Amino acid sequence: MLDSLNKMFSGNEGDEPVNTTGKPDISREKSAELYEKAKTFFPGGVNSPVRAFKSVHGTPLFIAKGDGCHVWDADGNQFIDFCCSWGPLILGHNHPKVKEKVIEAMQNGMSFGAPTALENELAELLLKHNKFIKKLRFVSSGTEAVMSAIRLARGYTKRDKILKFEGCYHGHSDSLLVKAGSGLVTFGETSSAGVPKSFAKETVVVALNDREALEKAFEKFKGNIAAVIIEPVPANNGLLLQTKEYLQFLRDICTQNGTLLIFDEVISGFRVGFEGAAGYYDIQPDIITYGKIIGGGMPVGCYGASAEIMGSISPDGPVYQAGTLSGNPVAMAAGIAQLNELLRMGFYRDLNNKAEEFAESIQRFAAARNYKFKVFHIGSIFWFAFTDKETVSRADEIDPASMEKFKIMHRELLNRGVYLGPSGYEVGFVSSAHTKVDLEKAKRAIFDSLDLVFRK
Numbered sequence: 290m291l292d293s294l295n296k297m298f299s300g301n302e303g304d305e306p307v308n309t310t311g312k313p314d315i316s317r318e319k320s321a322e323l324y325e326k327a328k329t330f331f332p333g334g335v336n337s338p339v340r341a342f343k344s345v346h347g348t349p350l351f352i353a354k355g356d357g358c359h360v361w362d363a364d365g366n367q368f369i370d371f372c373c374s375w376g377p378l379i380l381g382h383n384h385p386k387v388k389e390k391v392i393e394a395m396q397n398g399m400s401f402g403a404p405t406a407l408e409n410e411l412a413e414l415l416l417k418h419n420k421f422i423k424k425l426r427f428v429s430s431g432t433e434a435v436m437s438a439i440r441l442a443r444g445y446t447k448r449d450k451i452l453k454f455e456g457c458y459h460g461h462s463d464s465l466l467v468k469a470g471s472g473l474v475t476f477g478e479t480s481s482a483g484v485p486k487s488f489a490k491e492t493v494v495v496a497l498n499d500r501e502a503l504e505k506a507f508e509k510f511k512g513n514i515a516a517v518i519i520e521p522v523p524a525n526n527g528l529l530l531q532t533k534e535y536l537q538f539l540r541d542i543c544t545q546n547g548t549l550l551i552f553d554e555v556i557s558g559f560r561v562g563f564e565g566a567a568g569y570y571d572i573q574p575d576i577i578t579y580g581k582i583i584g585g586g587m588p589v590g591c592y593g594a595s596a597e598i599m600g601s602i603s604p605d606g607p608v609y610q611a612g613t614l615s616g617n618p619v620a621m622a623a624g625i626a627q628l629n630e631l632l633r634m635g636f637y638r639d640l641n642n643k644a645e646e647f648a649e650s651i652q653r654f655a656a657a658r659n660y661k662f663k664v665f666h667i668g669s670i671f672w673f674a675f676t677d678k679e680t681v682s683r684a685d686e687i688d689p690a691s692m693e694k695f696k697i698m699h700r701e702l703l704n705r706g707v708y709l710g711p712s713g714y715e716v717g718f719v720s721s722a723h724t725k726v727d728l729e730k731a732k733r734a735i736f737d738s739l740d741l742v743f744r745k
């Protein structure tokens with residue numbers, strides 16, 4: 290998502306496709322036609338910028354349907370899908386249990402603007418198996434969850450400033466479309482037109498995995514920082530894995546300063562395990578945001594905290610937050626069905642083992658051929674990085690020039706029936722619907738593409 294933000298305007302549209310194989314690309318005629326039409330309706334022909342394929346070759350694929358780990362585009366091409374709607378589809382497309390529950394809910398009407406038992410049911414599932422939060426509020430997207438969590442932190446602490454990290458994405462609310470200025474600790478600069486400079490002044494931005502910068506920020510803004518927000522598994526600008534020690538340091542410095550620690554687990558929640566990154570690293574944040582997986586593919590987000598902190602939310606407390614479609618019964622139903630599947634014994638063990646095997650065998654292939662290529666992974670999230678660094682934990686450790694290699698790989702993978710998100714800054718997801726056979730097939734396509742990328 291960050292890619293779309295940072296690279297959108299540098300744009301590489303119009304670049305001549307590199308004809309790597311000399312073979313024609315798969316047909317995208319119908320997709321191209323739909324795209325032309327879409328451009329008359331939507332800016333850039335899309336309803337979310339990364340979908341426009343600006344960072345890779347060709348016209349965006351218009352998806353006609355999905356089933357299991359596969360998607361089919363408008364031209365009838367079939368792909369093994371590792372985008373999985375950017376993370377929500379941990380069970381793959383069109384899972385029978387999710388579909389059944391959604392249809393059942395729809396038969397009773399689609400929205401009431403009044404409470405339903407389904408909200409209780411999903412909340413209970415979430416809270417009963419999660420020791421890190423005690424109360425929550427449902428909203429309709431990850432952006433909304435984070436925006437509300439920030440307001441809650443400010444209202445609860447009666448402070449204005451927030452601190453975020455370069456390389457973490459938290460949705461597109463004004464306070465968070467802010468990037469680092471120059472210097473170790475500065476106010477942020479807006480990363481989108483339309484965000485007032487005065488808003489950006491309330492957001493401090495520092496580099497990930499840099500203790501000194503964080504200490505300096507707390508010194509400089511002593512007593513003013515309401516919250517520190519982080520993706521504990523930063524997965525929107527590559528996969529910038531942090532150490533448990535660093536996250537613990539973050540926890541401690543927040544506690545010492547009366548600052549709330551917000552884990553934005555919109556991707557990592559229910560992905561690296563049922564208790565997300567908080568459970569994975571065993572670190573107690575003050576507020577957690579979820580989205581993506583908890584909606585089973587429907588638009589849902591939520592934020593949660595202790596009963597005391599959540600007591601600040603309206604109508605119990607003074608922090609206002611509302612939503613016409615919040616807790617939508619159809620979305621709740623999808624979430625309930627999906628989370629029930631995730632709670633089955635061994636679900637994460639099996640999924641994570643499968644994903645690890647996939648990632649590591651690709652890594653072995655690349656290493657054996659001395660390719661400057663790494664597969665970083667955690668749980669069922671992976672990231673293909675054209676680097677020879679052993680670890681990449683900060684945004685500035687990613688070489689933008691390496692994205693040219695991803696661009697070739699992406700095209701060759703499409704030609705071989707494998708769909709990755711259309712940007713080298715995006716991670717991929719393995720779902721429980723990816724069988725060993727699918728993953729073997731995908732691996733062969735990946736090996737071939739790597740050989741072409743590194744062909745001398």
Ligand SMILES: *Cc1c(COP(=O)(O)O)cnc(C)c1O
Nearest residue numbers: 430431432458459460553555556
């Ligand atoms: C996807 C994402 C968001 C934004 O969620 P939307 O549903 O796209 O608004 C926020 N934070 C993180 C960590 C995300 O991955």
